[in-house]
Amino acid sequence: MITHRYCSQCGSGYPQSEEQPAHLRCVSCGAIRYDNPDVLTLAAVYAEDKLLLIQRGADPYKGKWALPGGYVERGESVEAAAARELREETGVNVDPYLFLAHGVISVTPINQVHVCLIAILDKIVEPIANEPEILAARWFSKDEYPLDNMWEPARNISAEAMFRPCVTRTISVIQQTDNAIRVIHTDVGLSHPWRNI
Ligand SMILES: [Zn+2]
Known part of the structure; x- marks a missing residue:
């Protein structure tokens, strides 16, 4: 493009x-x-078996629901970018080190690569939508998940796959390449230490 x-x-x-x-x-x-493609980060944040979504206030996909997220800025890690976007869009603070790698989603028609991260919080934190860029921010249970009103890049991911990490407490990996997607289920748990480098 x-x-x-x-x-x-x-x-x-x-x-x-x-x-x-x-x-x-x-x-x-x-x-x-x-x-070259832009790198965006998406934050799948769960608490009490619910997932935090934002309703987009700007085009493209205005009015559609999406994971919080946005462009990774110069010199920024994807984890720091996810925490920053989450805070800016919803007012919810998450320690960047809480994020686990969750998905690599190439969206070639719009020349973007989305790196999806996951974080599970102990308790729901009431979000505050940063209007007008964000129309609404709220927690959804699996039964409430608005698949039909999700933005296009997330339409291929079922509620089943989306909520699996909080249901099974294991990591699943979502991978989307040209014209194909797969969800790789693992029995790997959600808690892993970091090692300083
Ligand atoms: Zn020239």
């Missing part, structure tokens, strides 16, 4: 075509501009 029209080095226009090359090379100065 190349959208750049002008070279950032010399200002020359790129030739416009229907093709979507992996990178653009300026015909005037030779500078190469990459348009």
Whole structure:
């Protein structure tokens, strides 16, 4: 999804075509501009067998429910980004070190890679939606899970798979590649120590 029209080095226009090359090379100065996927982090936060979701207040997918999350910023770990986005969107504070790796979801049509993390809290914390970017934030039980009103990137993941970690207290891994998705169930528990590096 190349959208750049002008070279950032010399200002020359790129030739416009229907093709979507992996990178653009300026015909005037030779500078190469990459348009690599953006990395986003999604936080699947559970408490008391419920999952915290936000209702998006902006396009794309305005009005749809989604996991809290957003762009990983320069120099930021995905765990820190997840904690920051969660706090900004819902007012809920989670220690970044509580997050476990949960999913790697390539969304190639929109040139994004979503890294999904999971955290299980002891108790529900009442969320506060950060309007107008976030229309609402609330906890859903498995029976309430709004699959039909979830944003597009999450529509392939069933309530069963979404709630499995809090039901079984084990890690499952969600993997989405080009045109295929799988959920890998493990018997690995949710508690693991970190080792300093
Ligand atoms: Zn140039």
